[in-house]
Amino acid sequence: MKPSSAxxxxxxxxxxxxxxxxxGTSPASFIDIPAFLIIFGGTFGVTMASCGWESMREIPALYKIAFRAPPDGTRERVALMVSLAEQARREGLLALDDRIREIDDEFTRKGLQLVVDGIDPDLVREVLEAEIEGMLARHTAGAAPFDKAGGFAPTMGIIGTVMGLVHVLQNLSQPATLGPSISTAFVATLLGIGSANVVYLPVANRLKGLSASELTLRTLTMDGILAVQAGDNPRVVEEKLSSYVAPMARNAEEEEATPVASLQDRRVAEAA
Structure with missing residues (x-):
């Protein structure tokens, strides 16, 4: 797992x-309790008003997903589908029933179980597509609080700054306090813009990226399951599903599969 977001x-x-x-500015000058309350308390409140309490409850889990995202598993999924295609052609679709218990991914298990049960391919596709649509809806709802917070936080910062400036204008009779008071007022703007662009929006974009990766993985899996059900040649299945793998990952896989001697021969040939 790569905590790239964190x-x-x-x-x-x-x-x-x-x-x-x-x-020459001390980080301690950015610590202002009223500004923290306005920005983070206000942002939390308006985000909850927009998304509901149920979505807010999922925020800790979503932070964990964004900070500790699982590695991309497309290459492994392609290998699994090819293995299933080989077994299905050799032993028949019913032989896959034993393999289902060994698979951790629920989506893959569900699709294979439908195939083993003899469900029509069109119906299998419909069921799996409905699962994918449901996943996308959940992911969209999961990223919504961070998107909303990224939009609300700068506005909360402006509100905090205006409130601070109102306080400054009420104390114009004390010139010695104007500089520190104005500085404190603008801390709210800094916190609002900073929290939106350093935390909320990056996490929202990360969750959207993970959702896109999961969509690719599930679409790959669905195509693989349907190919297995159709009895396609394992080599054809591999070529078809490899289109979902990024070119760099495909090249890395080919290099790993190439014997060292072949690489040495290639270097000799290039040198010649």
Missing amino acids: IGIAVATAGILMGALMG
Whole structure:
């Protein structure tokens, strides 16, 4: 698992703080309790009003998914589908019943069970497509709170700044306090824009990217299951499903499968 999202947010935060330090500004000057309450409390409230409490309850789990996303499994899924195609051609579709118990992915198990049960291919496709549509709807709902928060947080920052400036204007009779008061007022804007662009929107985009990857994996799986049901040649199944694998991953797989001696012979030939 690669926590790229967590690393990216940490790097962005560190870069902002280092820039502030190099500019002579202390990070402690960004700590303002009223601004924190306005930005984070206000953003949480309006996001909950937009998405509902049920969506807000899922936020900790969604952060975990974004920060610890599983690796891409398309190559492994292609290998599984080819293996199933080979067994089905050799032993028949009913022989796949024993393999179903060994598969961890629920979507794959469901599709194979339909095939083993002798369900019509068109109906199998309809069922699996309905599963995919349901997954996309859940993923869209999961990313919505972060999208909404990314839009609301800057506005909450402006509200906090305006409130701070109102306080400044009420104390114009005390010139010595104007500078610190104005500085504190703009902390709200900084927190609102910063939280939106460093945390909320990146996490939302990460979840959307993971959803797209899962869509690709499930579409690959559906095509593979239907090919197995149709009795396609395993080599044809592999060629068909390999189109879902990124070219770089395909090249890496080919290099791993190439014997060392062949690589050495190729280098000798190129040198000649």
